[in-house]
Amino acid sequence: MTTSAPEPLLALSDVNTFYGQAQVHFDLSINVGRGHIVCLLGGNASGKSTTMKIILGLVKPRSGEVTFDGTSLLGLSTPQIVRRGIASVPEARRLFADMSVRENILMGAFVRNDRTEVAQDLDKMLALFPKLGQRLSQRAGSLSGGEQQMVAMARALMSRPRMIVMDEPTMGLSPLYVDRVLELIRTINQEGVSVFMVEQNASLALEIAHEAYVLQTGKIVLSGSARALKDDPRIRDAYLGGSEAA
Amino acid sequence: MSSWLDYTINGLIVGNVYALVAVGLALIFGVSRLINFAQGSIYLVGAYIGWVAVVQLHTPLPLTIIVVAVAAALVGLIIERFGLRPLQNSVRIAPLLATIGISFVLDQLVMLTFSPNPRALPSQLPDVRFQVGGGTIGPLDLLIAGVGLTSALLLFVFLRYSKLGWAVRATAQDRDAAMQMGVDVNRVNQAVFGIAAALGGVSGMLVGMYYNQIDTAMSLQATLKGVVAEVVGGAGNVPGAIIGSLLLGLVESYGVAVFGTSYRNLFAFLLLVVVLVLRPNGLFASARQAPPEPLTGTFIAPSRPVRIPRWALLVATGIFAVLPLFPVSFYVLQTLINAWLLGMLALSLTLVAGTIGQVSLGHAALLAIGAYTSALLSLNLSVPVGLAIIGGGLMSAALGTALISPSFRLRGHYVSIATLAIGEIVSLVILNWESVTRGPIGISGIPPLALFGYELVSPISIYWFSFIVMVVLALLQGRLLGSHLGRSFRAIRDDDVAARAYGLSLNRYKSLAFIFGGFAAGVSGGIAAHLYSYINHETFNTQQSILALTVVILGGLGNVVGAILGAVALVGLPEVFRVAAEYRILIYGIVLLLLVRFRPQGLLGTM
Known part of the structure; x- marks a missing residue:
């Protein structure tokens, strides 16, 4: 097909979200193309994490539309959305701290019923994240932050998602792990999984993203290809504005 | 053996x-x-x-x-x-x-x-x-x-x-x-x-x-x-x-x-x-701090309370004050006396549970302390009944606050568990401390209500006495809520961390709330003791604690007028509809369920 604008995998259009009286999103529109890495940048309290929650059905918008592969996600529960093929790496990883690393990774395959293939996928994860091999029977809560991030990513991949949404995947990690995580996101993406990630660290995120959006107090103030945005002086301005508002 | x-x-x-x-x-x-x-x-x-x-x-x-x-x-x-x-x-x-x-x-x-x-x-x-070692097993x-x-x-x-x-x-x-x-x-x-x-x-x-x-x-x-x-x-x-x-x-x-x-x-x-x-986390937890509970949103949020104009309150008070002058039956007066006594307990609980956010499930213990103190003071020490009732209120305030104070650091559900346990402990101490409380036999022959040497035996005088005491307590509580102190109470309820950050001492304010609440409940228990002339360790039980909580939620948590309205409604309506006694508790349970589901802010709104 050679249409000029192929249908995006995930589309938020004109989303308005409220927490009580306070409006969090103002006519938010975001598209995530198939096979793309799309990054949502913004400072504190810009509405980034709420965007994640909207996609996952944890928060319902007051108006607007959210579609995944052409069908609406509004009105679906979080588990139903997960079954449609969206996996998540939540903010601060949110592992099941008292369960073992193996159990955590396998929890990612909760929606699947093909046991043998799940077992194969677990081996695949251990190949992708070799460090986790020695940690399998350890309590997830006892791992370092970077290792926990690996578990969270492995856990998300185990559902064989079509898209992964990540909330600040590099937050609180050592520089070594930051590079490793970004590299892994690229690897995951090359295997055909679309990625939507929320980040504060603009320069890092724009290294790997195809497109990016800049969110400031609930409004998209800038969007375009990552390459173009990287050189855009307004990125820095948007950032400073966002930080001041926080 | x-x-x-x-x-x-x-x-x-x-x-x-x-x-x-x-x-x-x-x-x-x-x-x-x-x-x-x-x-x-x-x-x-x-x-x-x-x-x-x-x-x-x-x-x-x-x-x-x-x-x-x-x-x-x-x-x-x-x-x-x-x-x-x-x-x-x-x-x-x-x-x-x-x-x-x-x-x-x-x-x-x-x-x-x-x-x-x-x-x-x-x-x-x-x-x-079967014989096993020195014991047997079946x-x-x-x-x-x-x-x-x-x-x-x-x-x-x-x-x-x-x-x-x-x-x-x-x-x-x-x-x-x-x-x-x-x-x-x-x-x-x-x-x-x-x-x-x-x-x-x-x-x-x-x-x-x-x-x-x-x-x-x-x-x-x-x-x-x-x-x-x-x-x-x-x-x-x-x-x-x-x-x-x-x-x-x-x-x-x-x-x-x-x-x-x-x-x-x-x-x-x-x-x-x-x-x-x-160790609120249990004996086997590694951490000694209380389990995480959300700081806010635990409690029923303040709603917009129904505004009752001052003249309407005055008129209502007036009507109830002159009611006994009209030919009403003894039965009506008796029912309303019960409502006023429950109203005092509800005032106490609406302050503790509603205004400062400590949902007490053991409030009947405060009644029991007040009742036993007043009864024993008048019986053993021949203290005049009026003073003995005040003594009951003071004892309830002091002892109730002292008993609950170790639990001041608890939050949310744990407060409810602790107060429930303290309520049971009070009842069990009364049962076992025979030398003072006469244990399971209970106390009989408690002198009737009296004021300045005059015995209040006619239903009308008992009615007026309990009504006036309740109105005075309600007025005091209304003043309290409007003051700086009331604001501090509500701040602690809404966010105790923020309240502490602004320099409010949680222990002091929680104590003050329990002292005031304990006094009102103790006075109610004291009056009840002289009214019933016989009390035992089961007179004031958990069922009454829960009834009081239902009354308070029905009226609107923290709402003074609501507490009294709730008491009149829950005591009065079953009488009006001639509900058989055994169905009453069932109705209270259903009322509580419906309230929580459909109108958590109560009739008059939380404050």
Whole structure:
């Protein structure tokens, strides 16, 4: 097909979200193309994490539309959305701290019923994240932050998602792990999984993203290809504005 | 003469029974951070289903166990689906209140169906005892131990190896993250309630067989013991709940061995209070701080209270003041006197639970302290009744505050558990401290109400006396709420961390609230003692604490006029509609449930 604008995998259009009286999103529109890495940048309290929650059905918008592969996600529960093929790496990883690393990774395959293939996928994860091999029977809560991030990513991949949404995947990690995580996101993406990630660290995120959006107090103030945005002086301005508002 | 081994065996068996209840509570708390006060009612239902199966259907024992487990599980599923799931997005205290309402309804339904008289529940097992060391053990002991161990093993396998079991554990650790893995938390809740109810029901049946007696009083006792065991083991911790139960069983059994049967429950509740104060996370938790509870949103949010114009209040007060001058029946006056006494208690509770946010489930203890103090002062020391009542109020304020003060550092549900336990402790101390309280005999011949040497015997004078006392207390409380102090109370309720950050000392303000509230409740209890002329340790029971809570929620938490309106409504309406006495508690339970579900802000709105 050679249409000029192929249908995006995930589309938020004109989303308005409220927490009580306070409006969090103002006519938010975001598209995530198939096979793309799309990054949502913004400072504190810009509405980034709420965007994640909207996609996952944890928060319902007051108006607007959210579609995944052409069908609406509004009105679906979080588990139903997960079954449609969206996996998540939540903010601060949110592992099941008292369960073992193996159990955590396998929890990612909760929606699947093909046991043998799940077992194969677990081996695949251990190949992708070799460090986790020695940690399998350890309590997830006892791992370092970077290792926990690996578990969270492995856990998300185990559902064989079509898209992964990540909330600040590099937050609180050592520089070594930051590079490793970004590299892994690229690897995951090359295997055909679309990625939507929320980040504060603009320069890092724009290294790997195809497109990016800049969110400031609930409004998209800038969007375009990552390459173009990287050189855009307004990125820095948007950032400073966002930080001041926080 | 029983040997120590016998007491140990008895403790472990009873502990096993507690464990069946406590494990269910722990599962539910783990998944939904809810203390299920209806657990004991399911246990009661289990016992009576067992009775029907054994005595009327003559089922063999294995079948009886299965019937009880399945039927109890169904009750659990119904509670979850219709009682609790609609409250998913309400404030955190709502489901707790709902389980209290559900337990009232279930207990009363059982009582109405089977009558309150105890029944025998034969165990169908041969009555032989085997010599083991210096003690003896019977087939029923072995059955209870077997059921306990089997359940623990099945539960372990379920949680460890089944998909649903994984979902339960994941949900307990991080509900949102579990949802993001595709876990349907409603199904998890269902599973957990079903399992908890099955275990609870079987436990009730086994206890009925153990004592060969079942009655409706079992319910509250089972809930209390289960909660004690669960909190001792660490809320939400399943293995902890089992160990906590065995420990509780042993502590009780040895306590009974040393001090006698009437001390059994006292040890249980003392253990609870000690654990709550020293290690609110349970004995086996590594962290000593209280389990995380959300800082805000625990409580029913202040709504826009209904504004009642001052003239309307004056007119209403005037009408009630002159009411006895008109030809109204003695019956109406009597009903309203009860309403005024309950109104005083509600004023106290609406301040403590509504304004400063400490949902007390043991408020009847304040009545009891006031009543006993006033009665004993006037009987033993010949203090004039008017002064004795004030003495009751002061004693209630002082002692009540002192008893609750170690629990000031607790939050949310834990406050409710602690106050419930303290309420029970007060009642048990009254029962056992015979030299002062005359123990189970109670105090009779309490002098009638009197003021300045004049006895108030006519209903009209009693009416005016109680009405005026209540109005004075209400006016004082209204002033209090409008002052800087009232604002500080509300700040602590809404966000205690923020309140502390602004320099408010939580202990001081909580003490002040309990002192004021304790005085009002104590005065109410004191008046009641002189009115009834006889009181005992059961005159002021947990049912009254819950009734007061229902009154307060009905009127609107924190709302002074609402508390009085709620008291008049709950005391008056059953009289107006001539509801038979045995249906009243059922109605109170239903009112509580409907309020929590449809109008948590009450009639006049929370303040």
